[in-house]
Amino acid sequence: MTQTGASAGASDASRLFDLLTGQPEWIHRRVDRTDLESDGETTRRISFDLTVSDDLAIRRSGGVVTPLTLMTKVPLRRLDTVGPDGRPLPVFGRQDNGELVAAMLIEAFERLLVGGVTAVVREAIGAAVMANDPDRMDLAVARVRAAVEAAPTSDPDQVAAVLALTSDLVSSFLFAVLLPLDYVDRRVVIKVAVTEEVTGRFSDWALSQEGRSMDLVLSLADAAASAHFEFRAPVGLRVASVTLLDEHDEPLPVPGPHIDGGSTAHLTGLHELAPANGSGVRARVQLEPVADGIVRQTCFATVFVAVLLLVGAARAEVVRAALEANRGGAVAAAALAVPALFLSVQARTPEHAWVARALFLPRLLNITTALLLYAVAIVLVTVPADARALTAILWGSFVAQALIAAVATRLLRVVSAAPPTVQHTT
Structure with missing residues (x-):
């Protein structure tokens, strides 16, 4: 102009x-x-x-x-x-x-x-x-x-x-x-x-990349001779990627160098986009949980529960004898309810959709494991201790929990595999 x-x-x-x-x-x-x-x-x-x-x-x-x-x-x-x-x-x-x-x-x-x-x-x-x-x-x-x-x-x-x-x-x-x-x-x-107060433009499905992202408008129309933008994630989360978009949702190249970081992403040179794009440029920030937070806890907890159910299935006779001596399995049910309660607390819903979307999968795994433990505890209390039925229940529970633990372990490996990057199109 x-x-x-x-x-x-x-x-x-x-x-x-x-x-x-x-x-x-x-x-x-x-x-x-x-x-x-x-x-x-x-x-x-x-x-x-x-x-x-x-x-x-x-x-x-x-x-x-x-x-x-x-x-x-x-x-x-x-x-x-x-x-x-x-x-x-x-x-x-x-x-x-x-x-x-x-x-x-x-x-x-x-x-x-x-x-x-x-x-x-x-x-x-x-x-x-x-x-x-x-x-x-x-x-x-x-x-x-x-x-x-x-x-x-x-x-x-x-x-x-x-x-x-x-x-x-x-x-x-x-x-x-x-x-x-x-x-x-x-x-x-x-x-x-x-x-x-900023509301993200989330997709309906939280497991998608867009479901864990939000759009922040960058004031590039009033940029300077040199501009540096930083984005800091909430506690427990990290910036997985930052993608620049124009007003038509088309990706834009990052003109200057960027600095990767876990909790913070840095972008420079964005003032070069101002003449052509004005204030229509948005930064789509994708968040994901840090490996040392709820993801690691979920991984360890689900694996522990899988081992617990495996031991129970392998020693079904011992479990049946304990249930008969306890007259209804109240002690066994209580033993399962304790980790189930812990996982239920881990799966509580946070205040805002940003954190809820990023932590959706680990919280889902926690609540699924908790529900499985509650179900097994109810069965032990209400179902007669028939040896064959008890063995089938314990083995079936172990298989289900093993699948949950495998997903949790995979999630930990994905989150821990590489440092986050700032995406850009050339």
Whole structure:
């Protein structure tokens, strides 16, 4: 997108346009870390190394409006902004923000539309920028697009670029802070931390790869000259893969090097995708359990139960004699109920679907083993201790549990086989 080249006499709208479309010139480096919480929230910690030049300074209330990133329009929790002096920075207000963004878009279209911006375009832009209802944002953008495309233009490509910027600024909130005037023309670091609620786009089947993945929108439309993205998994899980997707769900190549990690994935060079893809790029993060957590416990527990049932089947006569002496097998039933209770606790459902999907298979194996043990315990209590029937029950239970243990062992081997990777298409 062609920049306006704001001068000392440029309007605030022109300065904002240059800040948004020429960020690699003034944001030197950006580090964006996303911590995926087990309760379905994400905590983003972003640091910006930047310089706001005097000719781009938008002065308001004793400070300079500094647009940092795009954020969701849902209410934000635990928002914290820290300036270069370690003190909190005020956030530019929603009303003032919307008015400045609307003025910027109107001025941009004013230069591109033959005859200037009509009242219809002006009204559509104002309503779209202030829209908060997600269901109406697409409709608001469509109205702006229809109004703009109905007017003749001197440069269709530039109009399309400004419309793309409009879509970004309607669907997301332009997050800006007021930087003290003392820091104009000085290189500074600003840090932002915010907690958001993110819902994954899960498939219906939890055992599929998509069923253990979630999509996170990357704010590449406001990328910097150098950008670094990190994704941290919840406790007990790890990042199995990260795949970049465009707005049409097509995979994108990772332009820069990546760093593999168990609990954290690192991506660099993503700012190179910004001009062509804007903020439509998503990172599909696939999670899986760590081997040292519930997977290892499940493996050991299911194998132990299989050995227990094998011993019982091999010594069926001893078991039958013990049942007859105990008059109903209450002791044997209790002995089986203890590990069954432990496995039932292991199979409890966590708070959020992210963790539930990633731990679905080990929890399923635990609950299956627990149900098998409960069933055997009930049989020992209620069924007469016929030697042939008891032997068949114990051997059948062992075979079923051996299959469960084999799946659990295979799961442990798969999870432990290789370190996770960051997938990319070349």
